Amino acid sequence: MKTDKPDHRDDALRNVLKEWHSDAALPPRFQENVWRCIQLAQAQTAPSLWAAVAHWIGTMLPRPAMASAYVAILLVVGATAGWTQAHHTNVRVANELGARYVQQLDPYQAVRP
């Protein structure tokens, strides 16, 4: 039965590597440079937020279910915002006009020119 355990593969190469010795000195800050290269490579491969959004727009949003849900959510948000803002405006106008009505009738609250 064939096994994929690494200990049973490339025995010849493993033996050669065990016997190999090098007297060459490592360059200065070798390990630090290696880690920097690794970090740089990882940073380049990690997707940015914009790339993720662009990917979502390009691949996910065109799906009918996703598009319908997206538009429906925005419609609900727009309707809610419109109704809330209108309610605030109506309350403000009613309070202002009510106050002006009272100012017309009450000399002690009237706005003098």
Add this chain to the structure above:
Amino acid sequence: MRKGLLILVFGLMAAAAVYGCIYLTCTASARSMERSDKPELAWLKEEFNLSDAEFKRVSELHAAYLPQCAEMCKQIDAQNLRLKKLLAATNQVTPEIETAIVESSRLRGECQRQMLEHFYAVSRTMPPEQGRRYLAWVQDRTFLSDFAMQ
């Protein structure tokens, strides 16, 4: 990507359109009141559900009351000026100041009596329930607020 962008923009435009439609529809009445000749009376009609006939009568009462109110304003301003001069001229309560304070109180009482008469007259032109609501509302904002403990 192009299709996705179109959906994105369409969704935002649809949301903005719904926002505008609902806002304009729901504030149509308020904007109409603000544009009217007498916004305060238009508000009164709307707030207390007055019929056209009731509104006409209320408008007549309002127009008839305004000259009385203006006359009271004139007397109150004159009395305030008189009292201010008396107060500035001394550092104690003089008989003249006492008289001016009594006169100010009399003016205030007269002003409140006239206002109350007007409020009752207006409330009588309204349907009973709206009339009671109007009286409670207007009294609370006029002379009853003068006696409120802060």
